[in-house]
Amino acid sequence: MANTHVKEMKALKEHLGKHQLKLTRQRELILSAFLRQEHITAEAMYHQLAKSDPHLGLATIYRTLNLFCDAGLAQARHFGSQTQYDNITHKGHHDHLICTGCQKIVEFENEEIERLQEEVASKNKFTITTHRLELYGLCSRCRH
Amino acid sequence: MANTHVKEMKALKEHLGKHQLKLTRQRELILSAFLRQEHITAEAMYHQLAKSDPHLGLATIYRTLNLFCDAGLAQARHFGSQTQYDNITHKGHHDHLICTGCQKIVEFENEEIERLQEEVASKNKFTITTHRLELYGLCSRCRH
DNA sequence: ATTGAAATTGATAAGCCGTATCAAGATGAT
DNA sequence: ATCATCTTGATACGGCTTATCAATTTCAAT
Known part of the structure; x- marks a missing residue:
């Protein structure tokens, strides 16, 4: 993970610590990918990450995006039949x-x-x- | 159907005519029930109408509410895991x-x-x- | 009013999205 | 390094909505 997104990484670690959760390779990877987007679906992220990490499970992505919601980094929004996870740290809403x-x-x-x-x-x-x-x-x- | 909602009935008939669709007992019934609500889910309407019309199918309600969306009488809105159908003719949009x-x-x-x-x-x-x-x-x- | 082509219905199977389950593996406090 | 605990990945499951299809209804043309 690049040393951009340091602030968000810190926020995540804080949440993990408070809830006796662990920092994993997958969580870092998904956070890094998530922060590059304004909003994304779990499915889209699954396909996006499959190229570099073919064994990353879809369930893990769902779980992790929901974790980000709990940690205050993301917000779920239902659109069409799917759930969009909005990056609420991203500026410039349109x-x-x-x-x-x-x-x-x-x-x-x-x-x-x-x-x-x-x-x-x-x-x-x-x-x-x-x-x-x-x-x-x-x-x-x-x-x- | 009461002679309230005449305007909406007319709008529906116009849509039906334009698209070679037919006016059925079920469509009248569902329109009448729908217009009494500000917004409702298909499931809720199903239970509500089951009392007076036990054989009205759930699929018909879904189909008809989607028809109302096409006809400009309703608007679908995804909320939680369900779809709310908003009555957009209801005393102005809210x-x-x-x-x-x-x-x-x-x-x-x-x-x-x-x-x-x-x-x-x-x-x-x-x-x-x-x-x-x-x-x-x-x-x-x-x-x- | 009757006919018949075309649309609609109701019952239910199927599909999609997201979550639950659980054995195997990873993490981190000690 | 150990080991209790958490996490992962694969997949089963469940809820909501749509697709399927035979039987029925509608409606335009007789």
Whole structure:
């Protein structure tokens, strides 16, 4: 593992220590791969890691990603029929504008909306860890 | 079926007509039940309707709720291990604040956010038909 | 009203995703 | 280095949703 992601490694070790869990080669490997992504599914990571480590089991990936959730490094989010594990240490969230005609996806960010989301959350005494905003519609070409 | 929900019935018939689909007793029944809810799972509707119609199959409910999604009356949302079908005709769209600790869902509406969404869309020359906004986090109880 | 092609239904098998199980192996406190 | 404990990998299992298919229903054309 590169000496980037030192902070996250430290956070993981702290969690492991607190819960009498052990640091394994697999956990290091999966953490390293996970931190390079903004979000990933267990299956996708399985295939990705299979190249360098063909014997890494899918169950181990699921277990480890769930461990990262417990450790506060990841957050599970259900999307389609699968679970996306979001890297919550990753900055720069973006939202999506999706054309239901041609499936084109435009990414955008809007600070004002983010601010209002925080406002809604605090009004309800929630602490937001992540969010998802998707606007569905037709792009100019598909409207005609 | 009561003569409330006439508009939605009309929208469904229009969709059916366009796609060479047929209006059945089951579809009417399920539409009627669906429109009384803000959101519901297929399983929940199955049990609810079993009382008045014990032979209505679960597969039919899934198929019909997916049909409603195609017809623009419903929107599927994956939550936990199940799919929630949201009634998007229900007194305006509402968004969700979801506690990842206890699974509690708080619904909210925010005109200002909706307005900003329109703004983002028009900036990208999109016409929005629907949207989805989910804020994930911890409620006050689960934060501790 | 009857007919008949096409769609729909209900029952259930199958599929997919994620978790549980468990023997074999790895870890780390002593 | 030892050894209790945790972890892994392979796979069985379970929950949710979709696919399959024979029987039934719908609806447009008689």
